[in-house]
Amino acid sequence: MIDPTILITELTRDLVALDSRSSVSNLAVAERLESELRGFEVERIDYTDRAGVTKRVIVAHRGGGGGIAFSGHMDTVPDTGWQDDPWSARVNGDGMLYGLGSTDMKGPVAAALIAARGLVATLPVTLLLTTDEETTKQGARAIVERSELARSVRPRGILVVEPTTMRPVRGHRSHIAFSCVSLGVQAHSSMGKGRNANWALIPFLAEMKSVHEKLLTDRSLQDDAYDPPFSDFNLVIDNHGTAVNVTVPVATARIKFRYSARIDPTSVRAAVHDAAARHGVTVTEAEEGCPPELAADHPFVAQCIEVSGQSATTAPFGTDASILQAIAPCVVMGPGDIAVAHKPGEAVRIAQLAAAVPVFQALAARLSG
Missing domain, CATH: 3.40.630.10 (Zn peptidases)
Structure with missing residues (x-):
């Protein structure tokens, strides 16, 4: 053998x-x-x-x-x-x-x-x-x-x-992956003809920072059976290779929200979508599973x-x-x-x-x- x-x-x-x-x-x-x-x-x-x-x-x-x-x-x-x-x-x-x-x-x-x-x-x-x-x-x-x-x-x-x-x-934990897209108009940044997509994305991200901070401090959104007890809310920002002298045509923020079975993701999901609607940002989701x-x-x-x-x-x-x-x-x-x-x-x-x-x-x- x-x-x-x-x-x-x-x-x-x-x-x-x-x-x-x-x-x-x-x-x-x-x-x-x-x-x-x-x-x-x-x-x-x-x-x-x-x-x-x-x-x-x-x-x-x-x-x-x-x-x-x-x-x-x-x-x-x-x-x-x-x-x-x-x-x-x-x-x-x-x-x-x-x-x-x-x-x-x-x-x-x-x-x-x-x-x-x-x-x-x-x-x-x-x-x-x-x-x-x-x-x-x-x-x-x-x-x-x-x-x-x-x-x-x-x-x-x-x-x-x-x-x-x-x-x-x-x-x-499982996750919801949010893809948040802001659209602008591409042009030479010196000419005043374009629109930088980041200017709409930035106030949206400020609200996402508040969501992140709430997850770190609000005990009702934490689960002590896990280490760490707070849910992950990780942000990655992408301007898709735009040069610094070009107004950004597309700005994308990707957020991965991980949560355990005890946590109801409804309030976090609503906060993302509500903020996006206020700032003209489009959101799509991909959910891992329960x-x-x-x-x-x-x-x-x-x-x-x-x-x-x-x-x-x-x-x-x-x-x-x-x-x-x-x-x-x-x-x-x-x-x-x-x-x-x-x-x-x-x-x-x-x-x-x-x-x-x-x-x-x-x-x-x-x-x-």
Whole structure:
């Protein structure tokens, strides 16, 4: 029998070596994963993203109905800031495997797949392998909306194997992304003929600053079950490359508002739209999905606590659980550290990936009952 550590190392290296940033196709990664799924019923769901790029998600199942589903995503963030090869998948003498997506989350996906494959063949287990998690969650939506296999299997619980150092996360925030656009008239700025879009955007942003400050201070809009307790309201401003001697034709403010299940987003949403209407700013929204959160005493949470030996917590970041909760209750728990994700030098300790396998299998055995 081949050592699971060797299998995980080889599979993780192969996955990391394949460029699957959200802006490009993930077909090569999907095909590599499918090659490891002998004996599973495999359902492929293809779609084209908003940029016209072909994507694929995979649902795989073995055994009877129910049981556990392991979920992970195939895409990665951009390679911003990397000075060496992001896809080298090198393994250093310290037992760390380096590369873009190694922790978030190709290593955890490899560990979950090896764990599922190593289960007794009669034990029910499902894999929900998504893409576009880092952007639109479109892969998870495709599974919820189109997967006949997931619908027929009806797993009892979904473990999203994002890197949490194997601590169970029973709930996390979700977001509303506001895109706020002010229009002007482009001209040479010295001629007095143009209209700078920023002059309408600036008073709107002043009101958004007040919304941000209220979230920091108003206890009724905070949730002490989360760290930090206040909701994120992050602003990015874009003049789309306009030169300083040109009146700005388009000014865009993008705001990501993250909130937990206890927080009603209605007042924040209304504040954004009302301010935009007052200042001639157009607003569009993209919503991630409802924040997933299980009670601290939920049976699935209790089982995750039991097999991991760690207490459950909550997280400020989002995952595919915000979408996949429509299929079954979700807990987020996987090997690796989210603190090293989304930045140069991302790496995962191979020993942590291997140690996750028996924990995943123990949880699968509990849910099969």
